[in-house]
Amino acid sequence: MNRRLEERRAYHARYKQTVKTRGKPFFPYAMFHDTVMSLLVVCLIVALAVIWKYTANEGTGEHDSGWLGKLYDEKADPGTTNFVPRPDWYFYFLFYLLRIFKWPDSVILGTVGIPTVALLLLLALPFIDIGRERRPMRRPVAMTAAVLTIITMGVLTYKGATAKEPLAAENLVLVPKWAAKQGFAGNQTAVDGAKIFAQVGCMNCHTYLGAGTSNLGAPDLSKIGKTSNRGVAGFATYVSDPSKFGNNVMPQFKDLGADNLRKLGTFLQSSGTCSPKTDTCPAAGGQ
Ligand code: HEC
Structure with a gap:
């Protein structure tokens, strides 16, 4: 145990040394890069939104034209009662979880319980997984967990996407x-x-x-x-x-x-x- 600790300390010292000689500090270099890139992306989104809004021919009766497509098919009707709400595709897995867990017995488990446990596990991960091994083949537990997670989410997404609505x-x-x-x-x-x-x-x-x-x-x-x-x-x-x-x-x-x-x-x-x-x-x- 003592030797492992010493090894880790030595590794940490070497790491610090490398950072000093070859690395650049996070502040301000990396932060500056990130800020500039984020700003560019936001500006692009705003510009696209403005172009979309002002080139769509609203009010001229020609709703189906515009550089970036029409404004909307029909205005939203907040009073509708027969609309069947469906989430965006990346939430299909959660959507399907909600179908598996039935109201009222297990719905708290499905909506609060499981996501909370998953989040806590993610937070705890840096403290649990302290090995230095990074090669995927040498990390059977982590790899199995990752593959299982991906398969589970894939299956749930597929099930959510193809789930029949009560039409x-x-x-x-x-x-x-x-x-x-x-x-x-x-x-x-x-x-x-x-x-x-x-x-x-x-x-x-x-x-x-x-x-x-x-x-x-x-x-x-x-x-x-x-x-x-x-x-x-x-x-x-x-x-x-x-x-x-x-x-x-x-x-x-x-x-x-x-x-x-x-x-x-x-x-x-x-x-x-x-x-x-x-x-x-x-x-x-x-x-
Ligand atoms: C958003 C969900 C929702 C929709 C849509 C809905 N209901 Fe309900 N309904 C409920 C809930 C929840 C209860 C139980 C309330 C309670 O037990 O206090 C209920 C109770 C009832 C009851 C039982 C009343 C009793 O005597 O105990 C009847 C009858 C009923 N609904 C008929 C309808 C009809 C007809 C429609 C469509 C026109 C409809 N519901 C649409 C949620 C809904």
């Missing part, structure tokens, strides 16, 4: 199956409600008969007419403004209009309360 069209084709299974096929109002349910983004949070994704603690709604039993009007009021019922996670759906809300309400009240065998539905018609 409205995909859910819409399920409506006849739901109607048959739940027994509301004879109730056109409920069927219409199911179609709205499949299309307006409810299934980004709620699951229904195994379809959709479970997010933010939203319950499965396959039997909600039985378990919650708010009635057609009750469900319509709830969906219109869930915050009135202490649900501040679910967005308001007032904009759907009273007619669509009544259809949704009929669909929800019919879920779990109809008899698939006889195709009868106590909530048929609705108020």
Whole structure:
């Protein structure tokens, strides 16, 4: 142990000597280089942004021209409820981690726990890995860890990139199956409600008969007419403004209009309360 320490001290002294004779100090040389390069890059980005903004023909109706491309396809609509958010590609691996860890049991582990442990490991690395060996073949543990990390992130990125979103069209084709299974096929109002349910983004949070994704603690709604039993009007009021019922996670759906809300309400009240065998539905018609 003592010899290793001495060896390391000697190595450090030699290193300092080399730096003195052949190296340049970090300050000001390296810092000056970095500053100049960073400044150039920032100036380039600003210049490109200015050129893009002022050469795009905004307001002339010719949105598709400009030296560096058009300004935007359509202006962003902050009120949209059926937009399915997706991260940029370099976050796909985190995005997929979120799908593996389900709300609410393990989501803290996935979003805070694992990244924190990884960060602490990185911080601790200089203190753990004090060997002087730098040849990759002589560092089996570090190499295995690095390769495994790269493979894991690659696989997660791929999975995230190809993960299917609960697309409205995909859910819409399920409506006849739901109607048959739940027994509301004879109730056109409920069927219409199911179609709205499949299309307006409810299934980004709620699951229904195994379809959709479970997010933010939203319950499965396959039997909600039985378990919650708010009635057609009750469900319509709830969906219109869930915050009135202490649900501040679910967005308001007032904009759907009273007619669509009544259809949704009929669909929800019919879920779990109809008899698939006889195709009868106590909530048929609705108020
Ligand atoms: C952003 C996520 C989200 C979206 C989108 C969403 N919900 Fe919810 N919803 C929730 C959450 C979370 C709860 C549970 C709230 C609670 O238990 O307090 C909930 C609860 C409900 C309930 C249960 C009410 C009860 O009686 O217990 C119904 C019904 C419901 N949502 C219907 C809908 C419908 C219909 C849509 C689409 C028009 C929709 N939700 C869209 C998150 C969402």
